[in-house]
Amino acid sequence: MAKVSDQIKYETDDPNRIQDVGWTLKEIWRRTRGIVVTSINLIIFFILWELATTYGNINSLFLPKASAMFQELWVGMTTRAPEGAVFSGSILDHFLHSFKNLMTGLAIACAIGIPGGLLMGGNKYIESILSPYVWALASLPRIALVPLFILFLGFTTTMQVTIIVLSAVFPIIINAWAGVKTTEKSLLAAAKVFGANRTQLYYKVVLPYTLPFIISGIQQGIGRGLIGVVIAELFGGSNGLGYLIQRSADTFNTAMTFAVLLLLIVMSLSLINFTRWLEAKVAPWRNVNHL
Amino acid sequence: MSKSNENIIVAEDLSISYDLHRERKKLIALQNISLEIKKGEFVVLVGPSGCGKTSFINAISGLIPKSGGSVKVRDVEVTAPGPDRAMVFQDYALLPWRTVEANIRLPYELQNLGLSEEEKQARVKNALELVDLVGFEKSFPYELSGGMKQRVGIARALATNPDILLADEPFAAIDAMTREAMQAEMERIVMETGQTCVFITHSIDEAILLGDRVVVISYRPGQIKEIVDVDFPRPRMSNSEVKISKKYAELRDHIWNLVKDEAMQTTRGE
Numbered sequence: 001m002a003k004v005s006d007q008i009k010y011e012t013d014d015p016n017r018i019q020d021v022g023w024t025l026k027e028i029w030r031r032t033r034g035i036v037v038t039s040i041n042l043i044i045f046f047i048l049w050e051l052a053t054t055y056g057n058i059n060s061l062f063l064p065k066a067s068a069m070f071q072e073l074w075v076g077m078t079t080r081a082p083e084g085a086v087f088s089g090s091i092l093d094h095f096l097h098s099f100k101n102l103m104t105g106l107a108i109a110c111a112i113g114i115p116g117g118l119l120m121g122g123n124k125y126i127e128s129i130l131s132p133y134v135w136a137l138a139s140l141p142r143i144a145l146v147p148l149f150i151l152f153l154g155f156t157t158t159m160q161v162t163i164i165v166l167s168a169v170f171p172i173i174i175n176a177w178a179g180v181k182t183t184e185k186s187l188l189a190a191a192k193v194f195g196a197n198r199t200q201l202y203y204k205v206v207l208p209y210t211l212p213f214i215i216s217g218i219q220q221g222i223g224r225g226l227i228g229v230v231i232a233e234l235f236g237g238s239n240g241l242g243y244l245i246q247r248s249a250d251t252f253n254t255a256m257t258f259a260v261l262l263l264l265i266v267m268s269l270s271l272i273n274f275t276r277w278l279e280a281k282v283a284p285w286r287n288v289n290h291l
Numbered sequence: 292m293s294k295s296n297e298n299i300i301v302a303e304d305l306s307i308s309y310d311l312h313r314e315r316k317k318l319i320a321l322q323n324i325s326l327e328i329k330k331g332e333f334v335v336l337v338g339p340s341g342c343g344k345t346s347f348i349n350a351i352s353g354l355i356p357k358s359g360g361s362v363k364v365r366d367v368e369v370t371a372p373g374p375d376r377a378m379v380f381q382d383y384a385l386l387p388w389r390t391v392e393a394n395i396r397l398p399y400e401l402q403n404l405g406l407s408e409e410e411k412q413a414r415v416k417n418a419l420e421l422v423d424l425v426g427f428e429k430s431f432p433y434e435l436s437g438g439m440k441q442r443v444g445i446a447r448a449l450a451t452n453p454d455i456l457l458a459d460e461p462f463a464a465i466d467a468m469t470r471e472a473m474q475a476e477m478e479r480i481v482m483e484t485g486q487t488c489v490f491i492t493h494s495i496d497e498a499i500l501l502g503d504r505v506v507v508i509s510y511r512p513g514q515i516k517e518i519v520d521v522d523f524p525r526p527r528m529s530n531s532e533v534k535i536s537k538k539y540a541e542l543r544d545h546i547w548n549l550v551k552d553e554a555m556q557t558t559r560g561e
């Protein structure tokens with residue numbers, strides 16, 4: 001068959017079109033600058049903190065030394081409570097409790113939220129029946145439900161997980177739902193023209209299109225879920241990071257309080273960055289940065 | 292041209308309207324279109340932007356419902372898309388999560404065309420060569436330029452080897468040189484395979500060079516204003532005589548005036 005390129009020359013014919021950029025200093029800097037700048041920034045921040053608390057006239061009850069906080073964190077994360085202890089002073093024990101609850105809650109929220117959102121986006125009737133409840137519960141500050149669930153379930157892990165699920169499930173539902181609804185009409189048209197039946201439309205177009213939406217839903221769900229974790233533990237319970245914050249503040253162990261807060265920040269950022277990475281992995285077309 | 296006397300697409304008093312829910316009104320995009328297209332014929336639609344060209348081929352493809360009249364393909368009323376009709380979309384409509392090759396293969400996954408794997412591979416390769424995207428099989432659409440995306444859309448339609456090719460401004464985003472080469476290829480394919488082609492363009496030159504007939508559609512409501520027969524012998528693209536002939540200039544002038552009248556109305560907002 002006669003190729004178009006037999007008639008004119010094209011960009012594709014040029015072997016130099018894709019060039020090896022190699023590792024220039026500039027390229028190395030471009031890739032590492034984020035980490036380098038952030039690290040220097042944080043180091044300066046903690047040094048200033050340390051200096052201010054050492055030489056400034058600051059009550060260590062309100063603001064502990066940065067080094068004291070890190071020490072608490074280190075000790076707390078490397079020791080476990082002895083067998084049979086009533087209260088654990090180990091941060092790791094509480095962290096594991098909270099983390100397990102968060103993951104269980106998120107898993108349940110995904111199991112309900114993803115199919116729920118997809119169904120709502122895909123079926124007009126289900127959508128119109130469910131949407132008032134979804135919006136009502138999504139707009140209700142979830143913290144208001146905590147006393148009710150303590151009443152229903154007592155100070156139990158089930159209560160804590162329930163609060164987490166309720167916190168995380170709505171952003172997941174709403175994002176999946178929006179993903180289905182906003183699926184580009186021209187993509188659906190193309191699939192139909194080339195023979196897609198209803199099932200194929202869902203599997204080949206709607207689901208892949210919605211996947212990044214679902215991931216941002218989970219990302220928001222993590223943020224909300226973490227609030228749920230802390231709230232549920234602050235209100236009721238005898239373990240978890242929320243409880244530890246409460247307890248350490250009550251016992252004037254501010255260094256411990258700050259250590260737990262720092263741990264929460266690190267945990268939240270890691271999870272959110274993980275979902276960002278996941279999103280970039282599964283949907284590279286969504287963040288094209290040419291413009 | 293392998294044009295026969297057998298009608299393959301017949302539109303009778305076809306009307307298409309869109310509901311404008313916000314205003315509780317409906318917009319009549321096309322009104323009383325009657326057009327018979329013969330098997331193997333190359334019909335070009337021209338007309339001002341928004342006159343309903345896309346709506347017309349969408350009705351032939353079965354993507355949108357008609358509000359009146361009928362469209363038949365081989366005497367069967369069109370109600371849904373079918374494997375005998377392929378389409379090149381004005382806005383490319385490539386799946387962004389699929390590579391160029393996977394996009395071209397999409398039709399094979401969706402419908403059973405009764406092709407062996409070797410046949411599919413050969414066709415995909417052929418189509419890629421044809422639109423000159425060899426070497427970009429593994430690229431994703433977001434890594435391509437507008438014109439390259441459009442060429443993928445063309446390859447996808449051609450790889451199904453349809454009886455009827457519906458092409459919505461397929462060369463609009465392609466540079467003048469490439470476009471000329473692609474026009475020549477299009478003419479050759481249609482001549483060789485005996486495909487029927489309904490082709491939309493804003494370029495009057497393209498319309499005259501490719502079309503057996505040029506259908507000029509008027510603006511609001513879209514109606515057929517005039518059908519201009521073009522009877523230059525084929526192949527025309529490789530024949531340098533065509534473009535410099537007196538008849539070509541006359542045809543060009545004639546269609547230009549028809550379209551201009553309509554375009555003037557568009558800008559006056561009638």
Ligand SMILES: Nc1ncnc2c1ncn2[C@@H]1O[C@H](COP(=O)(O)OP(=O)(O)OP(=O)(O)O)[C@@H](O)[C@H]1O
Nearest residue numbers: 309310318320339340341342343344345346347381
């Ligand atoms: N989905 C839709 N909903 C409402 N109105 C629509 C819709 N699609 C098209 N229209 C209207 O129908 C008319 C014809 O549209 P169509 O896309 O068929 O025009 P066209 O001739 O292909 O224009 P262009 O040359 O700009 O592509 C336009 O006035 C447009 O506003």
Ligand SMILES: [Mg+2]
Nearest residue numbers: 344345381459
């Ligand atoms: Mg159009």
